[in-house]
Amino acid sequence: MPSYDHPETYKAYAFLEKGGDLKPITFKWRDPEPGEIVVKVIACGVCAGDESGKLGVFPGTTYPIVPGHEIVGDVVAIPNTEKKWKLGQRVGAGWHGGHCHECKRCSVGDFVTCENGVINGVTRHGGYAEYITLRREAVAAIPDGMDPAEAAPLMCAGVTTFNSLRNMSCKPPQLVAVQGIGGLGHIALQVSKAMGYRTVALSSSPSKAELSMQLGAEFYLDGSKVDQGAELQKLGGAALIICTAPNSDIMTGLRLVEGLAVNGEILILAAVPGGTNLPLISLLHKRASVRGWPAGSAADSEDCCKFAKANGVRVMVNKFSLEQAHDALESLSSARFRAVIMP
Known part of the structure; x- marks a missing residue:
């Protein structure tokens, strides 16, 4: 032995x-x-x-x-x-x-x-x-x-963000938004940028704006100040929104889904107990999908x-x-x- x-x-x-x-x-x-x-x-x-x-x-x-x-x-x-x-x-x-x-x-x-x-x-x-x-x-x-x-x-945390992103439908240089700039999100920002995507950071306060830009975000959308879905649409709509912060109301709420481009995807990476309230009409209208990834x-x-x-x-x-x-x-x-x- x-x-x-x-x-x-x-x-x-x-x-x-x-x-x-x-x-x-x-x-x-x-x-x-x-x-x-x-x-x-x-x-x-x-x-x-x-x-x-x-x-x-x-x-x-x-x-x-x-x-x-x-x-x-x-x-x-x-x-x-x-x-x-x-x-x-x-x-x-x-x-x-x-x-x-x-x-x-x-x-x-x-x-x-x-x-x-x-x-x-x-x-x-x-x-x-x-x-x-x-x-x-x-x-x-x-x-x-x-x-x-x-x-x-x-x-x-790393392989979850990396492996999921490389298996989604989006292609560089489409717009990818990362919701939650924490343990998963700060890695996702870097991976998205390195893969060639236009990358947007979504957070609920101004506290991580400077860090997000340093990590590769082209834009920082503070949900306490702006309608993130509307702002994403001004940028052309997100081909993918990566949800890393465990808040089911935000992850699958109407405002975030409204930020998707047609055929866009919501990617759920944060494990959240309980159910969600998906805006089904909005998903249907955009031909959008919600995915998870191990x-x-x-x-x-x-x-x-x-x-x-x-x-x-x-x-x-x-x-x-x-x-x-x-x-x-x-x-x-x-x-x-x-x-x-x-x-």
Whole structure:
């Protein structure tokens, strides 16, 4: 069993019961089985999806469960059967934690929608830990020279914005608007600009105007001062509006939908519980559509990292120690961008 020196036990933070708070926990070391590798965690981003493990939203969650699905680290143990991943290699992993290779979705290579897929940090242990065991097919290679604290959020927030945008119907240099300039939105602005779109930032106050322009926005529309839908129409209408801030009234409200061009798309990336009030007549009149998009496979994450490195896409992060995992998770309600745990 090829491996570096490792401890007999290691620390993590986990939800010990459904609805409980994060608590410290100790795991005994386990060598990887065929199809697995063990990674020493260097950085793990904190995402709103981490609450899914706490709340038991998805079937298959058992407790204790270690959250965290924006993982970057170094390979420290592999089974004798492993042919691809090497000891010492810098790798990452995201929301997609593995697939069955056998269902209809896997048969067409759409692994992220696998009927039997697993989720890192939700249905298998995640990255709020010193070490993590990953399924080999869900591992992404991280390019040399990338800051692990910035690369970690690319495994979910980054790949979600990058992969969804490159799969929409719009084409550069059409107009793309980004609603919400936070953890997802500040990455989406950069990705949109780098892909060649005319990019508009949509926010609810003037506080992020200067930053948005620095990140690539051509226009900044402050919803507290202007009708964003009307202003988008003055610019020719948005081919795509990317919704990243979790406010269902704004994301699918009439004013925003009115900002779409004919055949435009509303892309929902922020997970919001409950229903919405879609303006159906407006959608019908514009031949518009509303779409969602899951994060991406390991191959998508690799593409995202290469794109970010080549185009200077930077992730704004606040760093926490592993012992501050509870504080990092609590910061979701007030954090401006991405929190990252550095074990």
